[in-house]
Structure formats: C-alpha cells, structure tokens
Amino acid sequence: MLKRLAELSLRYDELNRRAQDPNLAKDPKQYKEVMREHARLSAAADAYREYRKLLKELDGAREVASAETDRDMREMAREELRALEARKADMEEALKTLLTPPDPLEEKNIIMEIRGGTGGDEAALFAADLFRMYARLAELKGWKYEVLGASETGLGGYKEISFSVSGKSVYGSLRWEAGVHRVQRVPETESQGRIHTSAVTVAVLPEAEETEIEIKPEDLRVDVMRAGGPGGQCVNTTDSAVRLTHLPTGLVVIQQDEKSQIKNKAKAMRVLRARLFDLEESKKQAERSAARKSMVGSGDRSERIRTYNFPQNRVTDHRINLTLYKLDQFMQGALGEMLDALNVSAKAEQLKAG
Structure with a gap:
C-alpha cells in the first residue's frame, strides 16, 4: 500500500508541475485530462502526507515510551502511543478506500430510460412515479434533468420515458438504479382492494461525448x-418525427417530442450515442474478471433489484438486503441512504477483489 501511495504522490507532484505550465491551456483536451487527474489524486496525496507525518510521531512516541524512566511519564507516553496506533489503523482503512481505482465513468451525465413492464396500466403508472422520484432527487441534489421522449398512456402513466440528468457525480450516484423495480400496491382501478404486483425496468446510460463515440454517416x-400521439391522433401536422437506425448494431431510436425535425434528430443522436457507449462499456466489463461484478449486481436490466411495498411503506433492495420503512419519503426523492449503502457495498467488494 505504501509503495502505491508513494507512486501516487510522485504522480501528483508531476501533475502540479504540468498544471503550472502556461502551454497546457493551449490544448483544452489535455488541460481537462490533467486537471481531472490532479483533482482525483489530491485527496490521496494529502492523506499520504498526513500518514507519513503520523508514522514519524509514532516513532517518536515509541522512543519516549521505551526510554522514559519515570513511571507516570512512561504511562502517559504509552497512552499516547495507543491513541496514535488507533489513529494509524483508521488512516490505513481510509487510505485503502482512496486507493480503490476510480470508475472513469463516475462523473458522467446520464440518460435514464424507464419502461413499464409486467402489469399493464399499473406498471405504466409506476413508471411515471419513478420518473417523478428521480426528478425530485435531481432537484434536491441540484442536478438538471430534461425529458428527451415519452410515450404516455391515457391514465397519466408512461409506457416509456427517457430523460437526461446532468450534474456532479450523476452516474456514480445512480448507476445502481439499473434493473427491474417491482411494485406491490392496490391499483386505483382495483375495486376489491387486492394488492397487485407490477414491474418497471430502468436503464442508466452514461452519456457519451461526440469525441467518445463516432457514428459514421x-x-x-x-x-x-x-x-x-395517444390514440393515433397527430401531435403536429409536419414530418418532424425522426427515426434513427444504427445499421451495424440494429439499434433504433425514435424521437417526436419536438416540433422541429432538427431538434428531434439532435435528441435522438444523444440517446443513440449513449446506447452505443453503454454497449461498448458492457463489452469491456464482460471482458474484465468476474470479481468485478460486485454485490450490488451487474446493473443488468433483467435483474430484479428492488421492491416497493406501498401497504407496508417499505422499500427493499435485494442486492444488499437493505429494507427501509419510509417508502413515502423515498418516493419524494429521499434516496440518499439507499444510494450511499449501494456505493459503500460496491467499494467494499472492489477492495475485496483486489
């Protein structure tokens, strides 16, 4: 661990020197990469300096404890040594976390796609509830969201809805939301008061920049x-809807929310680029070791990840066996406790895997 920290510290010093080079700003792409790595290594470099300082203090305390002849002074020195040893253990745990390789996608913005699954109208209504939940979370976090496309049902639900979320660490926070979300509740249309089970799938796609995914004409x-529109009616009377088909993969994106064909094509390209990027990342992950699949699951859309039980005000994440009895708050965007637990679990598994 110390060897790795020393290497990181040297790299941080090198980046410091490069950041002060006035020529660096002339290359915006390289400048961005250098400053991003500089920011990432800053915490580890600071922690390493503190750790080395602590090791010197420990050496000094050991010398005093072994050399001191006065009984009371020797006991005081030993107490200080015990406190420093405990601090050392805590710092080592923190350093291990800092040494966990960062996910290069952590800071990316995302495109989320929510689709009603098993359960018909009730699933579509829950898809709308999930969209509102993520929209409220975005508002609480100071993130921005934009609806890219939606297919509504007559009852106010969504067969599917796609939207972008941008801000700090969006993908890092929401990546584990991908999968099947199951809901258990009494539908408004149910006259007998019976609980129905429905399912909705969520996809979380890191949004790709144009330079990352090249789409050849x-x-x-x-x-x-x-x-x-719903029921076959026309949303507008011009040929503004756009369907993009990526021939090599067969991916199809349809965009019709805007009245402008140009705007619809631009939105469709964003979604297509994100899906292609997700496809590439999935292939890369499949090629990595099986240990990379953490406790929180693979993020596969076919995997059931969470159950929302409305009669019991309960939400359960099946990957980390965490149950919270505050579903009402959860649906208002208070996902913090769940998201933190998922990320802690993922990091712990990553450390275990080495």
Whole structure:
C-alpha cells in the first residue's frame, strides 16, 4: 500500500508541475485530462502526507515510551502511543478506500430510460412515479434533468420515458438504479382492494461525448415521419418525427417530442450515442474478471433489484438486503441512504477483489 501511495504522490507532484505550465491551456483536451487527474489524486496525496507525518510521531512516541524512566511519564507516553496506533489503523482503512481505482465513468451525465413492464396500466403508472422520484432527487441534489421522449398512456402513466440528468457525480450516484423495480400496491382501478404486483425496468446510460463515440454517416439510416400521439391522433401536422437506425448494431431510436425535425434528430443522436457507449462499456466489463461484478449486481436490466411495498411503506433492495420503512419519503426523492449503502457495498467488494 505504501509503495502505491508513494507512486501516487510522485504522480501528483508531476501533475502540479504540468498544471503550472502556461502551454497546457493551449490544448483544452489535455488541460481537462490533467486537471481531472490532479483533482482525483489530491485527496490521496494529502492523506499520504498526513500518514507519513503520523508514522514519524509514532516513532517518536515509541522512543519516549521505551526510554522514559519515570513511571507516570512512561504511562502517559504509552497512552499516547495507543491513541496514535488507533489513529494509524483508521488512516490505513481510509487510505485503502482512496486507493480503490476510480470508475472513469463516475462523473458522467446520464440518460435514464424507464419502461413499464409486467402489469399493464399499473406498471405504466409506476413508471411515471419513478420518473417523478428521480426528478425530485435531481432537484434536491441540484442536478438538471430534461425529458428527451415519452410515450404516455391515457391514465397519466408512461409506457416509456427517457430523460437526461446532468450534474456532479450523476452516474456514480445512480448507476445502481439499473434493473427491474417491482411494485406491490392496490391499483386505483382495483375495486376489491387486492394488492397487485407490477414491474418497471430502468436503464442508466452514461452519456457519451461526440469525441467518445463516432457514428459514421454510412452506418446511420434516418427516416422522417409524422409524429403520432395517444390514440393515433397527430401531435403536429409536419414530418418532424425522426427515426434513427444504427445499421451495424440494429439499434433504433425514435424521437417526436419536438416540433422541429432538427431538434428531434439532435435528441435522438444523444440517446443513440449513449446506447452505443453503454454497449461498448458492457463489452469491456464482460471482458474484465468476474470479481468485478460486485454485490450490488451487474446493473443488468433483467435483474430484479428492488421492491416497493406501498401497504407496508417499505422499500427493499435485494442486492444488499437493505429494507427501509419510509417508502413515502423515498418516493419524494429521499434516496440518499439507499444510494450511499449501494456505493459503500460496491467499494467494499472492489477492495475485496483486489
């Protein structure tokens, strides 16, 4: 661990020197990379300096404890030594966490896709509830969100809805939301008061920059058409809806929310780029060791991750066996405790895997 910390400290010093080079600012991409790595290593470099200082204090305390002849003074020195040893153990645990390799996607913005699954209208209504939950979380966190596309049902639900979320550590916070969310409650349309179980799938796609995913014009088929709304009615009377088909992968994105064909194509490209990026990242992860799959699961959309039980005001995450009896607050965006527990669990597994 000390060897790795020493290497990081040297790298941090090198980045410090590079950051002060006036020529660096002339290359915006390189400047961004240097400053991002500098910020990431800052905490580890500071902690390493504190740790080395503590080791010197420990050496001094050991010398005093062994050399002191006065009984009371020797006992005081031993007490100080015990306190320093405890502090050393705490610092080593903190340093291990800092040495966990960062996820390069941590700081990325995301595109979330929520789709009603088993349960028909009730699943669509819960999809709308989940969207509102994430929107409230975004407001609490100071993140921005934008609806990219939605397919509504007559009862106020969503067959599917996609939206972007941007801000600090969005992907790092929400990556574990991907999967199947199961709801247990009495639907408004249920006259007998019976509890129904429905399911909704959530996808969390790190949003890719144009430089990260190249989409060749010859790989893309663009179809324009008239936008349609619920019940077959027209949203507008111009051919503004856009369907993009990525020929190599067969991925299809349809965008029709905007009245402008240009705006619809731009939104569709964002979604397509995010899906292609997610596809690439999934392949990379599959190639890494199986140990990389942490306790919190793989993030696969077919995996049931959480149950929302409304009669009992209970939400349970099945990956970390955490149950909270405050579903009402949870649905208002108070996901902090759950998200923190998922991230702590993932980091612990990563450390275990080495």
